[in-house]
Amino acid sequence: MPVPTPALLPRPQHLVVGEGELLLDAGTRVSAPDELADVLAWLQGALRPATGLPLREGGDDAAIRLALHADLGPETFTLSTGPDGAVVRGGDRAGVFYGCQALLQLLPPAVHRRAPVAGRRWALPAVEVRDAPRFAWRGVMLDVARHFTPKHDVLRFIDLMAMHRLNTLHWHLTEDQGWRLEITKYPRLTEVGAWRSESQVGAAEDSPSDGRPHGGFYTQDDVREVVAYAAARGITVVPEIETPGHVRAALAAYPELGVTGEQRDVSTRWGIEVDVLNMEESTVEFFTDVLDEVMDLFPSTVIGIGGDECPRDQWRADPRAQQRMRELGLEREADLQAWFMRRLDDHLTARGRRSFGWDEVLEGELAPTAVVASWRGMAGAVTAARRGHDVVACPDELVYLDYRQSELPNEPIPVATPLTVEDVYTRFEPVPPELTPEEARHVLGGQANVWTEHADSPRTVDYLVFPRLCAVAEVLWADDERDLEDFQRRLDAQLERLDAVGVEHRRASGPLPWQERPGVVGRPSTREERAAHMAELTRSITDG
Structure with a gap:
């Protein structure tokens, strides 16, 4: 059976799915150089509440490692995971942080909950990701x-x-x-x-x-x-x-x-x-x-x-x-x-x-x-x-x-x-x-x-x-x-993550009853009316 493509959002530039997985358990250790100590602490804080795993710091043999890489540009990262471990490399601190965000998206959405999730198996699928932003x-x-x-x-x-x-x-x-x-x-x-x-x-x-x-x-x-x-x-x-x-x-x-x-x-x-x-x-x-x-x-x-x-x-x-x-x-x-x-x-x-x-x-x-x-x-x-x-x-x-x-x-x-x-x-x-x-x-x-x-x-x-x-x-x-079809697939997974952190987002079917506000009226308009309004606004704040 083919391994499903992880639903990363935003969509990465390069994503290849491999074989196998990295199982996270009580013995899993994490590591980072001193200049990334705060990013490592953030990652531990993001993973521990739902998994209940200690994720103590280790050395070079740690299963999850963070690193800076001089050949990568600003905000750029690579993420490599497999049975032997996971490595996040970034061109700068921000790049490593984004790589950690991508790592979280490889796990079930429940990892974003701020309370223990009982009976869940936590494993990272094998992937190779290279990514960088289009805009600064x-x-x-x-x-x-x-x-x-x-x-x-x-x-x-x-x-x-x-x-x-x-x-x-x-x-x-x-x-x-x-x-x-x-x-x-x-x-x-x-x-x-x-x-x-x-x-x-x-x-x-x-x-x-x-x-x-x-x-x-x-x-x-x-x-x-x-x-x-x-x-x-x-x-x-x-x-x-x-x-x-x-x-x-x-x-x-x-x-x-x-x-x-x-x-x-x-x-x-x-x-x-x-x-x-x-x-x-x-x-x-x-x-x-x-x-x-x-x-x-x-x-x-x-x-x-x-x-x-x-x-x-x-x-x-x-x-x-x-x-x-x-x-x-x-x-x-x-x-x-x-x-x-x-x-x-x-x-x-x-x-x-x-x-x-x-x-x-x-x-x-x-x-x-x-x-x-x-x-x-x-x-x-x-x-x-x-x-x-x-x-x-x-x-x-x-x-x-x-x-x-x-x-x-x-x-x-x-x-x-x-x-x-x-x-x-x-x-x-x-x-x-x-x-x-x-x-x-x-x-x-x-x-x-x-x-x-x-x-x-x-x-x-x-x-x-x-x-x-x-x-x-x-x-x-x-x-x-x-x-759009691929985006919608990945968005569905992202909405599960947002549910996990308590975001009361709009459903595709429309507002839920408690999201409605009866009696609160608006100023609806068509696109043509909007264009006319913007033209009027422009005239009203200029002198001709």
Whole structure:
């Protein structure tokens, strides 16, 4: 009888199934050089709970060995298993870690449970695997501003990213509805800005509110823990401080930052608020101070500064804003926003960092090192790459995981257009075909975006994210050849693993009864309506 092909996800570049197996038992030992001691400890911690095996450290005769190999590239690994033992080799620490993740996938899905599994036989089939990622940026944006995600749930989300060899957590920390990061120089950002009186329920304009206060923030010690936890799993945390729109929470804390100077509450409604930052030097100084603390907390080379969905009505109507434009020699309100973004961009560049902004930042001149997130389709990716900027592809119609997953009437929140796991797998391509090979080198990769207006708990995030994130992970890791039938076979096994760790993912048959949210309405639309809405949005934030 032929040995079944292991269901590895993401799909490896090279996989050959051999004969025999490596049985894990009480005498199985593991080993690694000192520089991989933490990866070895992680592997022991991943295997011990379900297997009940001690997996003590051994020497050169250990059955499972980890090693670095100079001939392998970054994040690249090989995995060789057979009756005589298993060896994971990586080009760097991350590569070895990914090889360990692949090793876990050779075992029954129950290995992922955090409690003993009685009566199970644990054996690794004989395989030879060689693998490397297609893209360097394989990410997820997690919005913790609309609904706060407690630290332990962020750590859990990082573990789920690591299971899929994703390596970038874009952490959306500030919004109209909440400021989630402690800034010691400006304590009111969290004392006031981290809390709102209630939250809108649903996406329709006339949706009711829940009447419940909501809030929370991360202390700087929390952030250091999250960053270290992610780094141990090969994940870089890229923070985002939203400017100069989506700043209502900051204005509630410091009204003098606004155009009117009037006191504002932290927003309780979804959508785009008209309130924006004023363009005074004192406001620039305020946000460069904030970015200084951000850079001290986050070692990421890339730092997000937002730039999206910024109305310009207040600047247009305000005499002082118009005077400021004349002082700066600017003709359009769009130029005023571009001037502000470039000031923050220059500040980051001076400290050896790179700014990261949504594709609206292309309306102005950026530092050559700036990175652009293309979210309004892929037009931003094309424009940015042709200007010489690096690009992260995250087109809304393909990787916005808050979008509804079907047209079923019991989808929890029927927002926007349907986006199925098959849509993501077959249609998401980070490199626009119209780019030349030279221009295409600017595409760092891509990410899924998880907006949380309608995800007020980790279980709702689970439902929205999985299994669509599995498809995103494979698109970003594997080569650009797609085999939907083979992917579905491997996805079925991956969903068993997610079940084992308690992920409440969406079933192919639709939402389970407890995943439905009766009475919570959305704003469904067709693809044609979505395209018209995006065109309108683009017009609304430009001057012609």
